[in-house]
Amino acid sequence: MQLLNKKNFDSKIFDQYKHAIVVGKGKTFQPIEKPNEETILIGINDAINHVVNPDMVLTQDIEPWLVINTSVIKKLKYIATNVFPHRDNVCWNSTPKVTYKDIIEIIKDDFKGVYTPYNLGLNSWNDENFPVLPSNGASGGSALYFIHTNMRNIMSVTTYGLGRGTGHHPIFEDKTSPWKEKYNTKRESTDISSHRFLFEYKGIPFRQK
DSSP: OEEOOTTTOOGGGGTTOOEEEEEOSBTTOOOOBOOOTTEEEEEEGGGGGGSBSOOEEEEEESGGGGTSOHHHHTTOSEEEEEEEEEOTTOTTOOOTTSOHHHHHHHHTTTOOSEEEEEEETTOSOOOTTSOEEOOOSOHHHHHHHHHHHHOTTOOEEEEESSSSSSSBOGGGOOTTOSOOOOOOHHHHHHHHHHHHHHHHHTTOOEEEO
16 A cells, blocks of 8 residues: 655656546435546445446545445545544544544555545644545545646546435445444535636536436
8 A cells, every 4th residue: 555645645656547537425326437547437435336447536534445345445546535534424524633644543454556635625633644635525625626736637427326315325335344433415505606607717528427
C-alpha cells in the first residue's frame, strides 16, 4: 500500500483517465461495469460491492468498512477517505481518536494500491499533513470534488445513485447489515449541484442519472 499526503501526492497518477463514473447507493443506482481503461469507475461506500471492475472507493464513515467485501478491496487501485472518519452514521460525528490509521488496520492485508486520506473542510480539527476537501459532508459530493481537484484530464463525468430520489436503492436495504446508513438526499443534492457548475464552467459535460 502506498500512503499519499501533501508531500508525495502527484496528480499524474490519474492522468490516464479521460472520463469518470461515480456510483452511489440512491434510487438510480445501477451495477455499472467499467467500460474502458480511459474511464475511472468510483464507488461510494458499499456501492463498490455491486459494480464491475471498479478502480476506486471513497468513504467518509468508518462503518462502510464493516461491509465492503475483501475480494473488492484486493482489486482496487485507489482508496480515498477523510482523515477522521465519521462514526455511528452521523455526519460531523468524528473524533481525533478514530483516524485513517484505523482504516489502514482493516485493509492492510488486502489492499496493494494507493490510499489518499483527506481532511474534510467541515471538521473542527485537521491533520496538516493531508490536503483539505471543502465538501459539506456528503460522500458523493466529496468524490466529485476529488475528481475536480485531482483529475486534470477528465473530459466527462457521469453519476448514478447520487442526489436523485429519496432513500436507497432496494439492493442496499438489507435489514441484517451491520451498517444502517441514513441517506441525506437534500445535502447530497446541494453538494452535487455546486460541483455540476464547476465542471460545466470548465466545459466538462456532467450527467446525473
